[in-house]
Amino acid sequence: MGALAEKMGFEFTEFSIERCVATMPVEGNTQPVGLLHGGAYVVLGESLGSMAANLHAGPGRLAVGVDINATHTRSATSGIVTGVCTPIHLGRSMTVHEIVVTDDQGRRCSTVRITNMIKDLPAR
Numbered sequence: 605m606g607a608l609a610e611k612m613g614f615e616f617t618e619f620s621i622e623r624c625v626a627t628m629p630v631e632g633n634t635q636p637v638g639l640l641h642g643g644a645y646v647v648l649g650e651s652l653g654s655m656a657a658n659l660h661a662g663p664g665r666l667a668v669g670v671d672i673n674a675t676h677t678r679s680a681t682s683g684i685v686t687g688v689c690t691p692i693h694l695g696r697s698m699t700v701h702e703i704v705v706t707d708d709q710g711r712r713c714s715t716v717r718i719t720n721m722i723k724d725l726p727a728r
Contacts, residue, residue, distance in 0.1 A: 606651065608647060608651075609626075609647075609651050612628055612632070612633055612644065612647060612648075613628055613629045613632060613633070614626045614627070614628050614648065614651065615627045615628075619655070619656075619659070620659070621656065621659050621660050621691070621694070622690065622691065623688065623689065623690055624652045624655060624656045624688075624689040625652075625686065625687065625688050625689070626648065626651070626652055626686070626687050627684045627685065627686050627687075628644065628648050628684060628685050628687070629683075629684050630680050630681060630682050630683055630684065630685065631682070634681075638681055639679040639680070639681055640679065640680040640681070640685065640713070642674065642676050642714075645674055645676060645685075645705050645713065645714035645716060646672060646674050646716060648685070648687045648703070648705060648716075649672070649674060649687060649689070649703035649705065649714070649716025649717075649718060650669060650672055650716070650718055652687050652689035652701070652703050653669075653672075653689055653699075653701035653703055653716070653718035653720065654667060654668075654669055654718065654720060656689050656691065656699075656701055657699040657701065657718075657720035657722065658720075660691070660694050660699055660722075661699075661722045664724060664725055665722055665723065665724055665725060666722070666723055666724070666725050667699060667720040667721070667722050668720060668721055668723065669718055669719070669720050670719050670720065670721045671718070671719040672716065672717070672718045672719075673716070673717055674714055674715065674716045674717075675714065675715050676713065676714045677712055677713065677714065677715070678707065678711055678712060678713040678714075679713065680707045680708075680713050682708075683707065683708040684708060685705050685706065685707055685708075685713060686705065686706050687703050687704070687705045687716075688703065688704050688705075688706075689701050689702070689703045690702055692717070695722075696722070697721065697722050697723075698719065698720065698721055698722065699719070699720045699722065700717065700718070700719050700720075701717070701718050701720075702715065702716070702717050703715070703716040703717075703718070
């Protein structure tokens with residue numbers, strides 16, 4: 605899962621090439637004014653998108669992020685948020701995923717899109 609995901613309290617509930625889902629608590633991941641930090645949405649999105657891309661890449665290959673963007677449309681202030689990652693494009697050398705992050709009431713808070721390049725693992 606990774607040290608950052610653990611520190612931020614991620615809990616993965618679903619993991620497949622077609623759909624990855626994780627939750628994250630708002631508490632402990634806020635800006636000084638009490639809103640969920642925009643960077644926290646991006647970390648959740650990048651974690652889900654990169655993990656999904658690496659699952660698609662398969663053994664002996666590695667997916668690395670080359671572009672990410674996020675649009676925040678609502679502020680979560682308590683509870684948990686849920687990220688749902690689905691593929692937009694699953695190619696041989698590139699993937700694109702969309703991650704929709706919603707609050708406890710199912711309202712969209714952020715939309716993250718990540719592009720990963722897939723390459724062969726370096727020889728050891």
